[in-house]
Amino acid sequence: MSDSRLTTHDSLYTDAINLLKQLVATPSFSKEEDGTATIIEQFFQSKNIPSQRFLNNVWAINKYFDSLKPTLLLNSHHDTVKPNAKYTKNPFEPIEEDGKLYGLGSNDAGGCLVSLIAAFVYFFDKENLPFNIVIAATAEEEITGKNGIEALLKNETFLSSTGFANSPFGGWGAIVGEPTQMELAVAEKGLMVIDATAQGVAGHAARNEGDNALYKAVKDIHWFETFKYPKVSEWLGEVKQTVTVIETENKAHNVVPATCKFVVDIRIPDCYTHEEIIHIIKENIQSDFKERSVRLRSTRIEVEHPLVKSGIALGKKPYGSPTCSDKALIPFPALKCGPGFSGRSHTADEFIFLDEIKDGIETYIKMIESIVI
Structure with missing residues (x-):
């Protein structure tokens, strides 16, 4: 130089x-x-x-x-x-x-x-x-x-x-x-990642036992896939929600899972706050969830x-x-x-x-x- x-x-x-x-x-x-x-x-x-x-x-x-x-x-x-x-x-x-x-x-x-x-x-x-x-x-x-x-x-x-x-x-x-x-x-767009857990009851897959947490999670995942937020940003368009990870604790084929965890990546335009998105999610899914961070507005x-x-x-x-x-x-x-x-x-x-x-x-x-x- x-x-x-x-x-x-x-x-x-x-x-x-x-x-x-x-x-x-x-x-x-x-x-x-x-x-x-x-x-x-x-x-x-x-x-x-x-x-x-x-x-x-x-x-x-x-x-x-x-x-x-x-x-x-x-x-x-x-x-x-x-x-x-x-x-x-x-x-x-x-x-x-x-x-x-x-x-x-x-x-x-x-x-x-x-x-x-x-x-x-x-x-x-x-x-x-x-x-x-x-x-x-x-x-x-x-x-x-x-x-x-x-x-x-x-x-x-x-x-x-x-x-x-x-x-x-x-x-x-x-x-x-x-x-x-x-x-x-x-x-x-802002970013919020949430970790969600569907709660069920374990049971044997061969008998009519338990309450399948995976099925509950799938219903909530379907909501994330299909729900349309009413407000649309002039520059950033719609809220985009993408489920990126799903898992159950047990790996046995014959056990009804008691819990099912999944992760959602949410891209938030300027017409919504993180808190508004959290409120709407709470009203629409059964799973418990926690946001990792609300820093990226x-x-x-x-x-x-x-x-x-x-x-x-x-x-x-x-x-x-x-x-x-x-x-x-x-x-x-x-x-x-x-x-x-x-x-x-x-x-x-x-x-x-x-x-x-x-x-x-x-x-x-x-x-x-x-x-x-």
Whole structure:
């Protein structure tokens, strides 16, 4: 990497690709991101940009930070899932081939992260910006862990240094880097997972004994499959309920099961709260159930927000995303937008097109430049 300040889009792109290759070559499974956090710190140091770190989260603020101005947060994650068994390439070897960069985390979300970092570097020493810019490279996104963006947004040093704690504007806005092909994910479904248990009475299958918990579970599963919630979101459509696991405790063929457990994945649009969904489920199924978490709420940034308007002005389209991200854990307006294609995430031989990163950098810069407060 060059020691000089990046000033052109070409050098921004070159340094972004070099940084991404280092990140790919360094295993960074969720909760094990120490190595990539250090690499990101070293990158900022090479650009003479002061950075700070909390756990495995690294952040930096623009040179002419002004506490009287609103702050724009640029955020993406540097943790990855573990590679699946279908890889034919070394997941930790960054390989350029046919205009693509292969490697674990290249698409989700390394390309987004290095593009946001490049945009931040571009604006770092610009004077008279209408807002502050903070870059945060965070951990544990893939497992929605509590030591990633959620912990950072509660850290007193981060809050005081970025102005989020005492700014009259509060949390003004954020761009969350996830692969959206640079389209504008203005809304995102929330997630709730429930563990349900149908209760019965054990008995011998050859005699008319017991109360089959499996049959009870099947009735409830049928409700989850067929029930239509009356409200439909403008951006996110209907509630989606999917039963993903079912099991009984006994494995003997001749025993009527006393309990049957099943798991339901529920994707919740912005027209319902988690509590409303829980109430409706209680009224309609026999099985006992418990929700694992209610942290991942549906989120929405208004189309009239300056961030979204700047993207639309560049010809980008707003849409509702069915997948969750750290956007759900940011308690102020956040736009999900980044280079890459969501369908490549977590696949074998993951890759991102090099041109997608170049376009991502240029689009982020243009979007930020055109924000009107």
